[in-house]
Amino acid sequence: MTDATPKKYTNKTRPITEKLLDKGFKRLTVVLASMVAVVLISILAVVFIESIGSMSRYGFKFLITSDWNPVTDEYGAFTAIYGTMLTSLASLSIAVPLGVGTAIFITENIIPQRIRTLIGLMVELLAAIPSVVLGLWAVFIMEPFIRPFLLFIYQKFGWIPFFSSEPVGPGLAPAILILVVMLLPIITSIARDSLNQVPSRLREAAYGIGATRWSAIFNVILPAAISGITGGILLALGRAMGETMAVTMIIGNSNNFSWSLLSPGYTISAMLANQFGEADGSQVSSLMYAAFVLMLLTLGVNILAQWIVKKLSLKY
Amino acid sequence: MMNKDLTFKPGLKRNITNRLFTILAFMFASIAILPLILVLFYVAIKGLSIISLDLLVLEPQPPGDDLTTAGGIGNAIVGTVIITGIASLIAIPIGVGGGIYLAEYAKEGIFSKFIRFGTNVLSGIPSIIAGVFIYALIVVTKILFGSMFSGVAGGIALSILMLPTVIKTTDEALKLVPDDLRRGSLGLGASMFTTIIRVTLPSAFRSISTGIVLGIARAAGETAPLIFTALFSYYHITGIQDILYEMSSLSVLIYNFALEPYKAQNDLAWAASFVLVIILLGINLLSRWISSIAAKN
Numbered sequence: 001m002t003d004a005t006p007k008k009y010t011n012k013t014r015p016i017t018e019k020l021l022d023k024g025f026k027r028l029t030v031v032l033a034s035m036v037a038v039v040l041i042s043i044l045a046v047v048f049i050e051s052i053g054s055m056s057r058y059g060f061k062f063l064i065t066s067d068w069n070p071v072t073d074e075y076g077a078f079t080a081i082y083g084t085m086l087t088s089l090a091s092l093s094i095a096v097p098l099g100v101g102t103a104i105f106i107t108e109n110i111i112p113q114r115i116r117t118l119i120g121l122m123v124e125l126l127a128a129i130p131s132v133v134l135g136l137w138a139v140f141i142m143e144p145f146i147r148p149f150l151l152f153i154y155q156k157f158g159w160i161p162f163f164s165s166e167p168v169g170p171g172l173a174p175a176i177l178i179l180v181v182m183l184l185p186i187i188t189s190i191a192r193d194s195l196n197q198v199p200s201r202l203r204e205a206a207y208g209i210g211a212t213r214w215s216a217i218f219n220v221i222l223p224a225a226i227s228g229i230t231g232g233i234l235l236a237l238g239r240a241m242g243e244t245m246a247v248t249m250i251i252g253n254s255n256n257f258s259w260s261l262l263s264p265g266y267t268i269s270a271m272l273a274n275q276f277g278e279a280d281g282s283q284v285s286s287l288m289y290a291a292f293v294l295m296l297l298t299l300g301v302n303i304l305a306q307w308i309v310k311k312l313s314l315k316y
Numbered sequence: 317m318m319n320k321d322l323t324f325k326p327g328l329k330r331n332i333t334n335r336l337f338t339i340l341a342f343m344f345a346s347i348a349i350l351p352l353i354l355v356l357f358y359v360a361i362k363g364l365s366i367i368s369l370d371l372l373v374l375e376p377q378p379p380g381d382d383l384t385t386a387g388g389i390g391n392a393i394v395g396t397v398i399i400t401g402i403a404s405l406i407a408i409p410i411g412v413g414g415g416i417y418l419a420e421y422a423k424e425g426i427f428s429k430f431i432r433f434g435t436n437v438l439s440g441i442p443s444i445i446a447g448v449f450i451y452a453l454i455v456v457t458k459i460l461f462g463s464m465f466s467g468v469a470g471g472i473a474l475s476i477l478m479l480p481t482v483i484k485t486t487d488e489a490l491k492l493v494p495d496d497l498r499r500g501s502l503g504l505g506a507s508m509f510t511t512i513i514r515v516t517l518p519s520a521f522r523s524i525s526t527g528i529v530l531g532i533a534r535a536a537g538e539t540a541p542l543i544f545t546a547l548f549s550y551y552h553i554t555g556i557q558d559i560l561y562e563m564s565s566l567s568v569l570i571y572n573f574a575l576e577p578y579k580a581q582n583d584l585a586w587a588a589s590f591v592l593v594i595i596l597l598g599i600n601l602l603s604r605w606i607s608s609i610a611a612k613n
Contacts, residue, residue, distance in 0.1 A: 014507070018507050018509075019507075021507070022507045022509045025508075025509045026508070026509075028413060029413045029416045029417035029420075029421060030421070031413075032409070032411075032413030032414045032417065033413070033414035033417035033418060033422075033428075033431050034414075034427075034431070035410050035414065035479075036414060036434045036435050036438060036479065036480070036483065037430060037431060039438065039476055039479070040434045040437060040438050040441075042453075043441065043445065043446070043449045043476075046449055046452050046453055047445070047448060047449065047452070050452050097344065098344045098347055098348055099348065101340065101341045101344030101345065102341070102344050102345040104341055105341040105342060105344065105345040106345065110338060110341065110342075119345055119348075119349060122349045122352050122353075123348060123349060124600075125352060125597060125600060126348075126349070126351065126352040126355075128537070128596050128597060129352070129356075129537075129593060129596070130537030130538070130539065130567055130592060130596065131539065131540075132537075132539040132567045132570045132571050132574075132589075133355065133359065133537075133570065133592060134355060135570075135571070135574065136570055136574045136585055136586065136589055137354070137355050137358055137359070139574055140358075140362075140574075140582070141354070141358050181351040181355075184348050184351070212330050212331065212333075212334040213334055213337075213338070214333065214334045214337040214338070215330065215334075217337075235440065238440045242442020242443065242444065242445070244442065244443065244444045244539070244540035245539045245540055245567075248571075249571065249574060249575065269442055269540070272444050272447075272448060273444060273540055273543055276447075276448065276543070276544045277544045277547070287448075288448070288452070291444075291445055291448045294442060294445065295442075295445055298440055298441065298442055298445075299440070299441075301440075302436065302437055303437065305440075306436055
């Protein structure tokens, strides 16, 4: 080397191409990241703009009436909104104890590690089965199997409004059951993750003062993991409200309002899946209005979930 | 005198309750895995029994025929691969780039907070809304070279569903890369670009690819956004230009054929379910395998 003092290599002396590349790359990533915001905002904007026609025409009446008549141009989505709320809340109330119970079973030291891992793996694989396959299974296997039970309920408890119609095949009750199957893996895996994050010191302390396994779970471990579990439950609720394929295939797709769980019904997403392909004119606008309602519902639930996770986050 | 007998007494109320709850939890766990076993069982029985080479390559015939002339699901397999491929081509660059921004450049500012929040919100949006959005934006406006329903429109709709998964996993994978690696690289005089491309991305590569693979699996199984974006086609594609026309996919085939009153069509739906479930379970096990390698390193 002839040069005694090596050249200083600072930011200023970098080759211009390198500087440009560096800056350009950073800008590129900024643009790519903002695509999320662009997509999100345009989804909201497009669905809102497309539904303005129906909104100004029917207003809030759309939400509380059940006519759906393309011939007379009368639209109301109450049956679908009721169906969405009913199926998601009912399936959630069944899936939460099952899912959280399973999560406890595979996190607490009840059975050997190998079996726990196996159950966890199986529950996660259940999440990988596409909803349309579950729908197929529900239509051809589950629904014929449970129909005698539903018939029995109708014959014995038909005087209760919720069971006041004869089950004819597809309906709200089978839709609720298939939603339970879809929600289970979500709730189980999120509850398992939250339970795994509870520090083992807490468990040791609880057992150390003589708690039985379940008094430790109910009094110490579950309260410590409650934020994650609640967040997971709300995420599952959002998923249940938006779930489309399995529900569309099994719910019966009827816009006639009925209190009965055994009669065919509708959800917003089933309505969209069913009618969008061949809709035109003010029907498209009404479907967009229904889509907008669905979006607001799921957005609300999701934002609430994020807020709760942040608010109740682990205190230990 | 205090009772000093500390041996376990199974008859105590607390021990009985304890045992009852354990049995209850066992029952819940059994109920939770029962549907999985039943679904896999029926998909295997009903699907596997009619799978043949012809079924995997032929196109479905118009409804009403018996199974010997019902054709196959070949075009749907090809269509699923193409539509998912289009979705990946869009979602992976955007998602990985956005994730790089969040993990490497973003300061804790409003913009990055909003992007993270938006990613979470986007992942909670029902898949059918993505279909409705693309329907209004691309299908109705005929913005894509004047074509309406098309494989490309379906791919774009699916990419919206993949995007949050890819961004989130990239972000989280890059955050796990130790800062010492970055400092080492920057200290040697490498630029930020070189550091990211040559140091941080390679060391997070396995976790990122796990996330991408899971995103692809989710997209490949989606149906709702495809019903009115890609629609369905009974024919094999003949060339690259066909991605601008209606395109079949396994999931839409299952949906359409399950509701047909013909047994032959229903059987095709079961066969398609079998193929789809095998593909998705394969992808999932692959991602598990990748991440288990990543965990060992």
